[in-house]
Amino acid sequence: VPKTRRTSTLTLDAIVEESLNLVRRLGVGGLTMRAVAAELGVTPMAVYYYIADKEDLLRLVVDRVCATTGVLHRRPEETWQESLRKYLVSMWENSRKYPGVSSQMINMPGLGLTQERLEAGLAFFESVGFPPAQAQLSYSFAITYLHGRLSVDAHLSHRADAPHLDGAKAADYVRFGVEAVIKALEQLGAAGPKDAMPIASLSG
Amino acid sequence: VPKTRRTSTLTLDAIVEESLNLVRRLGVGGLTMRAVAAELGVTPMAVYYYIADKEDLLRLVVDRVCATTGVLHRRPEETWQESLRKYLVSMWENSRKYPGVSSQMINMPGLGLTQERLEAGLAFFESVGFPPAQAQLSYSFAITYLHGRLSVDAHLSHRADAPHLDGAKAADYVRFGVEAVIKALEQLGAAGPKDAMPIASLSG
C-alpha cells in the first residue's frame, strides 16, 4: 500500500531518508525492507537495485545519523574536556531520536565509525597529549559508554513498563556518565596503562 | 530433526539450558523458538507450555548468565575498588561466552538486573559512602559501560572482518575501561552532581 510517492524515480537518497523516518517513528525494529519499499510505493525488490542487503542499508542509516553530529574536534577557545563533553552530549541528543540505531552501531565493525570520524577522534586525544595507544582506548571507551547509554534509552522510550533502575531521568544518567568519562580520561590519559593494577585471569 | 532427547519429559530447566547452548554456539541470533524445540526433540509449540513468549525465554537466559557471576559484594579484606574490579571483570568473562546476551540485557527493564542484584549493587556503593542517588547513577554507569563493551565483543567474535578500531585486543579495552570506570567513580562518588559542570540543552 503506497503511502507517499515522493519521487517518480527511486533514489538511494530517498531510501535512506525513508529508512530514517521509519526508525524515528517505529524504532529500528520497524525498519524492514518491505516497509521501506511500501512507504516509497514500490516493490520490496526494487530497493535491492540500490543496496546490497539490509546490513548495507543499516550502515547507510548509521552513517547518516552520525553525520548530523560533527566530528570530535578540539576548539582552541575551550578545554578538551569541554570539547569532549559537547561532542558526547550532542551525539547523544542526535542519536536518541533514532531509537535502536546505536545498538546497531555498536555491532558494526569499528563501532560504526567512518574512517574520518575515527581519525578525528584519535587526533583529538593525541593533540591533548595522549599517546596513540591511549588515544585509541580512550576514544573507544567514550563511544562504547555512549552507545550503551543510548541502547538503554531506546528501550525506555519504546516501553511503558516501569524499570526499577529509573528513579532518575535519562538526562541525569547521561550527564553523570559523560562527566564520569571525562574524569576518567583526565586521569588515565596521563598515567598510561602500566600504572593500572593488574587483572587476574584475563584471557587473551 | 531431533538431535539429543535428553529428557523424556520437557522441563523449563532443559529449555533454558538448551537455549544457553545455542547462544554459546551460534550467538543470540541462533536462539530461536524453533531451534530450541528441535534440539530438544519436540514441536515448536511444546516450548510455549513452559514460557509465555520469546521475550520470556530471553529473560530466563539473561538471568541464568548473570547468576554465574556473583552479586556485587564488598569484601572487607580488599578496597571497594578491588571488589568492583573483580566483579566487572568476572561479569565480562562470564557474559562474553554467550555472545549477544548483553545486547539483550541492555534492552531489558532495569538493565536486565534482578531486584536482588540491583539492591546489592546499590548497597555496595552506599556502604562505600555514596549517597543513594549517586549509588544508583554509579552502578548504572558501570553496568552500562560493561554491556556496551560486551556488545562490541559479541560482534568481534562472530565476524572475521577487520575492524579498524581493533589494534588492541578485547582484553586491553576491558582492562582500560574497567580502570576508567573505577577512576571516575572514585572522583564523582565523593563530589556529588552539584560540582559537575553544567551541560547546555539537556532535554528532560
Next chain:
DNA sequence: ACCTGAACACCGTTCAAGT
C-alpha cells in the same frame, strides 16, 4: 537500466485438536 512477481526458507505465534 530499472523494476515487478512469484517463490523460498525462515521467523514468532494462534488456535484447535489430540492423548
Next chain:
DNA sequence: ACCTGAACACCGTTCAAGT
C-alpha cells in the same frame, strides 16, 4: 496436564521475467 499439527502473518532474499 502436556504436546502435536496446521495455519497465519510476518521476515530477508533469490531468481526469472518484464519494460
